[in-house]
Amino acid sequence: MRRMDKPSPSMDFKTLFSPERKPRVLAVDDQRDALRLLQIRLQNAGIDCTTCGDGPSALAFLSRDMVDLVILDVMMPQMDGFEVCRRLKADERTRDIPVLFLTAKFEMEDKVRGLDVGGHDYLSKPVEQSELLARTKSALRVKSLQDQLKQQLHLQQQLNELHQGMLTEHWQKTLGQLAASLAHEINNPLAAALGSTQLLTMDENLDNSVQDRLQIIDRSLQRAGQKLRSLLLIAQNSKHHQTISLAHLVEDISTIINFQIVVNKVTLKCDLDDACTWQGAPSELARALLYVINNGIEAVTGQPQPTLNLRIESVEQHCIIHVVDNGPGVKPEVKDRIFEAFVTTKSRPPHNGIGLYLAKEIIQAADGQISVQPGPGGVGTDVAITLPAYSRRGCIPKL
Numbered sequence: 001m002r003r004m005d006k007p008s009p010s011m012d013f014k015t016l017f018s019p020e021r022k023p024r025v026l027a028v029d030d031q032r033d034a035l036r037l038l039q040i041r042l043q044n045a046g047i048d049c050t051t052c053g054d055g056p057s058a059l060a061f062l063s064r065d066m067v068d069l070v071i072l073d074v075m076m077p078q079m080d081g082f083e084v085c086r087r088l089k090a091d092e093r094t095r096d097i098p099v100l101f102l103t104a105k106f107e108m109e110d111k112v113r114g115l116d117v118g119g120h121d122y123l124s125k126p127v128e129q130s131e132l133l134a135r136t137k138s139a140l141r142v143k144s145l146q147d148q149l150k151q152q153l154h155l156q157q158q159l160n161e162l163h164q165g166m167l168t169e170h171w172q173k174t175l176g177q178l179a180a181s182l183a184h185e186i187n188n189p190l191a192a193a194l195g196s197t198q199l200l201t202m203d204e205n206l207d208n209s210v211q212d213r214l215q216i217i218d219r220s221l222q223r224a225g226q227k228l229r230s231l232l233l234i235a236q237n238s239k240h241h242q243t244i245s246l247a248h249l250v251e252d253i254s255t256i257i258n259f260q261i262v263v264n265k266v267t268l269k270c271d272l273d274d275a276c277t278w279q280g281a282p283s284e285l286a287r288a289l290l291y292v293i294n295n296g297i298e299a300v301t302g303q304p305q306p307t308l309n310l311r312i313e314s315v316e317q318h319c320i321i322h323v324v325d326n327g328p329g330v331k332p333e334v335k336d337r338i339f340e341a342f343v344t345t346k347s348r349p350p351h352n353g354i355g356l357y358l359a360k361e362i363i364q365a366a367d368g369q370i371s372v373q374p375g376p377g378g379v380g381t382d383v384a385i386t387l388p389a390y391s392r393r394g395c396i397p398k399l
Contacts, residue, residue: 022048023140024066028058028084029073029102038071038102038127045133055079059087062094068143069136071123074103074110082117089118096146098139102127187228194221227255243279243390246312246319247272253289254310257297261308264301271311276319279390280366288362291355292323292370292383299327299381319389326380330372338372356383363387 025047029035035051042049050067052058054076062070070088074081081101088094098120103110111122120139123132200206201214250272261268278285293308300306309324330338339360356370363370368387375382 022046023068024048024050025069025071025136026050026052026058026061026067027071028052028055028076028081030054030076031073034125038132041127041129041132042136045136047136055081055084058084062088062097066094067097069098069100069139071100071102071136074101074114082113085114085119086117096143096150098143100135100139187225190221190225190228194218194225197221227252241280242282243277244282245274246276246278246321246387247274249282249286250289250310250312250321253286253293256290257293260294260297264297265306266297266300267305267307269307269309271309273312273314273319276312276314277390278319278387280387284362285366285387288359288370288385289321289323291359292385295355296323296325296327296381296383300325303327314389315386317389319387321385321387323383323385324375324380326375329374329379329381335372339370 023046025042027035027038027042027049028051029038030053032053035053039049039051050061050065052061056079058070058072070085072081072084076084081103085099085101088097088099095118099118100121100123101114101119102123102125103114104125114122120142121135123135197214197218201211201218206214250270254268254270257268260266293310296308300308303326305326307326309322311322311324313320313322339356360370363385366387368385370383370385373382373384374380
């Protein structure tokens with residue numbers, strides 16, 4: 001005679017979940033002996049079973065831990081099974097956990113009520129081993145399929161967001177090409193205007209007031225030409241390495257973001273070491289810096305006295321660019337994943353967690369490193385970009 005406490009060979013619960021873990025069940029019943037017997041039966045079937053003696057303790061357990069199935073007695077003191085199930089289904093974190101009601105009552109009204117509050121199925125007392133395993137496996141199969149579907153939907157969402165990010169990146173490159181073309185078109189008349197102004201200043205017969213005005217025009221045109229050349233250097237989509245001053249590059253980027261700074265009422269502070277020189281593709285580094293700086297602007301927007309500090313320092317044989325904000329900072333549980341794709345601490349659209357990920361890819365491709373740490377005094381965030389310095393003898397070896 002086969003023992004009922006021993007599962008049949010067809011009851012293979014391991015196929016429902018990944019090989020590295022057992023299915024987890026929480027059994028809730030105020031009858032201690034019945035609860036212990038239920039736990040033994042499930043454990044013998046290869047299921048990890050935890051028990052609770054009442055509804056409040058079950059809710060407290062599920063607030064800090066997760067299971068794949070809840071087997072819930074209906075008739076319990078303090079809080080009956082229907083109320084426990086209702087609270088589970090009202091919580092977004094636990095709403096997808098199937099609930100098997102355990103009851104000695106067979107009234108149709110109770111069964112309908114259990115289904116109305118979100119129950120998956122019923123087990124009748126006294127519980128037969130074969131029925132217990134069959135209904136448990138059915139509920140676990142539903143949970144497994146739900147988890148697979150949620151994972152597929154999550155992956156599809158990630159693919160859609162990545163596709164959108166690629167389209168955005170493509171548009172940014174196209175916009176850069178248009179900006180480069182426009183800069184070339186503007187540069188020619190600008191150079192002609194500057195040359196004509198300088199020729200006029202050589203006329204000694206002009207009044208001093210006219211000479212002064214021409215000198216003002218000359219300085220303004222030269223400044224515009226310098227900024228145009230800098231923006232052209234950033235906008236061009238070139239992988240060609242050049243030796244550049246990081247301070248000048250950051251100053252040029254400050255010009256680009258000036259509109260965002262003004263609109264969001266952010267105070268921008270710069271402390272730039274002019275001696276820091278780097279060799280690489282300036283357009284790529286500028287793109288990475290824009291991702292990081294825009295992230296900082298978004299972090300401080302809406303904060304009291306929003307401030308962004310751009311600082312460059314030379315440490316041994318490396319140049320470090322610090323982008324420091326006084327925003328809310330990065331939570332410890334997110335810090336280690338902040339440079340992963342689709343990880344973001346911002347809830348408002350269009351944030352999709354792509355900016356810092358792309359910045360990391362660009363910096364690492366340039367033989368650099370990027371890290372995040374709390375700002376001065378533990379306030380805000382300091383994103384540090386470390387790059388190999390460049391000297392006359394060449395670029396310092398990789399980090």
